[in-house]
Each structure stands twice: as structure tokens, then as C-alpha cells.
Amino acid sequence: MIEVKNLSKRYGDFVAVDDVSFTCKPGRVTGFLGPNGAGKSTTMRIIAGLTPAGSGSATINGASYHDIPNPSTHIGVLLDASAQHAGRTGAETLRLSAMTMGLPTSRVDDALAMVSLTPEESGRRVRNYSLGMRQRLGIANALLGNPSVLMLDEPANGLDPAGIHWMRTLLRGYADRGGAVLLSSHLLSEIEIIADDLIVIGNGRIVAEGTKEELLAGTGALVRSADDNRLAHAVAAAGIAVHPADGGGIRAEATPEVIGRIALDAQVALTELRGGDGARLEEMFLQLTEQNQREQPQGA
Incomplete structure (x- = not known):
């Protein structure tokens, strides 16, 4: 040990x-x-x-x-x-x-x-x-x-x-x-x-x-919508951390119920909303270490 x-x-x-x-x-x-x-x-x-x-x-x-x-x-x-x-x-x-x-x-x-x-x-x-x-x-x-x-x-x-x-x-x-x-x-x-x-x-x-299961299970919500940018701004405006999700959509550090209410108030139609389970290690790693990455997206 x-x-x-x-x-x-x-x-x-x-x-x-x-x-x-x-x-x-x-x-x-x-x-x-x-x-x-x-x-x-x-x-x-x-x-x-x-x-x-x-x-x-x-x-x-x-x-x-x-x-x-x-x-x-x-x-x-x-x-x-x-x-x-x-x-x-x-x-x-x-x-x-x-x-x-x-x-x-x-x-x-x-x-x-x-x-x-x-x-x-x-x-x-x-x-x-x-x-x-x-x-x-x-x-x-x-x-x-x-x-x-x-x-x-x-x-x-x-x-x-x-x-x-x-x-x-x-x-x-x-x-x-x-x-x-x-x-x-x-x-x-x-x-x-x-x-x-x-x-x-x-x-x-x-x-x-x-444990791997604990960390990759994640918390929060995975959400995809008709306008992910607009929804991301609404979620961020509510003081909730938000990250891009692989394959489109966003991951938000709040429950699906909270995100659903924000989407309703913002009048953004949702195409998918679920608990943030099943996060991939790469996605979790990039979220946790985003302040340490040498390579940042253009405009970051």
C-alpha cells in the first residue's frame, strides 16, 4: 500500500x-x-x-x-x-x-x-x-x-x-x-x-x-436542446456551472428538475434531459483540470 x-x-x-x-x-x-x-x-x-x-x-x-x-x-x-x-x-x-x-x-x-x-x-x-x-x-x-x-x-x-x-x-x-x-x-x-x-x-x-464509479457517475444533468447556447447562458445566469458535453448539449451542475425549470423560463425546447450519469473519463478530466490545460480552444 x-x-x-x-x-x-x-x-x-x-x-x-x-x-x-x-x-x-x-x-x-x-x-x-x-x-x-x-x-x-x-x-x-x-x-x-x-x-x-x-x-x-x-x-x-x-x-x-x-x-x-x-x-x-x-x-x-x-x-x-x-x-x-x-x-x-x-x-x-x-x-x-x-x-x-x-x-x-x-x-x-x-x-x-x-x-x-x-x-x-x-x-x-x-x-x-x-x-x-x-x-x-x-x-x-x-x-x-x-x-x-x-x-x-x-x-x-x-x-x-x-x-x-x-x-x-x-x-x-x-x-x-x-x-x-x-x-x-x-x-x-x-x-x-x-x-x-x-x-x-x-x-x-x-x-x-x-472510485472510478463514484467519479464517473457524476452529478448534475446532461441536457440537449433546440438552442444549446441560449440554454447555457440561462443556466450560467442562474449561477450554475455549465460545461460543453461530448456529442453536443451541455452538462450542468444542478439537478435535472432545476435545469428543466430554467429551460422553461428561458423558453428553450429540450430534446434530452437526464441525470449526469455515465460521464466519460476524458470529459471529467478536462472539466476538473480546465484551469491547468496548455491547449485552450480558440477564443478561450
Whole structure:
């Protein structure tokens, strides 16, 4: 289990992580989401003992990374698949890790088999690996010590659709056997499929967290009408937050009954009005992090 409590980190005047707290539980895949620069990587580096915290704590099964004897047998970490010695073979990379951890060399073959790297592939120099093969090697390294916790940053980078399906199956099986997985990815569709819990960070602070079902169930109303612009202005004028909805229409942070009355008063004919259930992860993510997005629509 990973526990982060009141974690903060400053770089001069810049606050990278601001009083962040969350838990990544055994038996569950926790998706860690946020725009570029939101604080995800800094938080993960602090958990992995690579960056000191300014204040607060990050523990793995109750202990900080530096206080765990042979930590790679407790938490497997992949933060940058490209940060591997290009002159070694894949097998040599894992054998060196096994020696460092005091593991039998048989674990190398087991790890290579888990990530579907063949003997021929594991005998190549890492400089000749594709990004997808480096990802597989990095995941093998993370799994080598048979840890109870996995922390992976963008593990699907460079994987083709079959590779992404493989990774999803691997991580799901790992969690189902009782492991805790903290997974950061920009592939929101994959997070939506595999994650049990979601943590959304923006500007260094947690903006939402909970089970996937809780967060995607949403609140408020989804409404489509004969004049969405006019209805959106009427809803906003009533002091209710309103957002564009995928496929047209709007999502409003009020009950369908309230939105129905506003539409009636504005004399806007409705074509659809229902509770805001079934929101997609991408839509929820963009709404929660809209103040942190680099890319804004024209005229925004």
C-alpha cells in the first residue's frame, strides 16, 4: 500500500506539490491523472525516494522508501523506460538488478517470460530496442523482486494495441492477486478500462479522488436542446456551472428538475434531459483540470 500524507514540495517560489494526500490500496489499480506540470512526476519521485519531500510523508507499507531494506522487493518502479544502459542487453540489465537485490538468476527468466520478451530479444543491446520493448524491459525490472506494490509512469508509451492489451491484462492480474498498482498515463481510455480508483491532480493539488464509479457517475444533468447556447447562458445566469458535453448539449451542475425549470423560463425546447450519469473519463478530466490545460480552444 502507498500512503501519501500532506505532501508538499517547492522549487524556489514554484509549488510543485501542495498538501497532497491519497492512498493506493492493495488489490486495486489506482489511476493517477493530471495535465503536464500538475505534480504527478514529482509526487512519484518522492514516493520512490528520488526526490526529498519538502514536508509531509510518502510511505510504502508503512515505511519510507529509504527505510525499507532491499526496497525493490517491496515496490517495483518504472518512471522512465528510456533511462536504461544502452550498451547492455536486456538480460544483462535484469541479471544486474537481480544481483543487486540478492535474487536467484531464475527470476530473470521468470520476469522476461512475464513481459513476453523472447530469448532472442533479451539478448539484444538495449540501444537496439524499440520504445515498446524498453517499456516491457522496464516493467520486467519492476516485477523482478516480486513486490507487493507497483508504481508505473506512462508504461503504455510505445506499445501497439496488442501490447497495451497485454499490459492491461498483466496489471489487472497483478492487482487481482493482491498487489497495489499506482498508474500514471495520458491514455485516459486505458485508465478508464483498468483503474478501480482515480486521483486527479492539478496545480500540485488533488482536485478529485474516489472510485472510478463514484467519479464517473457524476452529478448534475446532461441536457440537449433546440438552442444549446441560449440554454447555457440561462443556466450560467442562474449561477450554475455549465460545461460543453461530448456529442453536443451541455452538462450542468444542478439537478435535472432545476435545469428543466430554467429551460422553461428561458423558453428553450429540450430534446434530452437526464441525470449526469455515465460521464466519460476524458470529459471529467478536462472539466476538473480546465484551469491547468496548455491547449485552450480558440477564443478561450
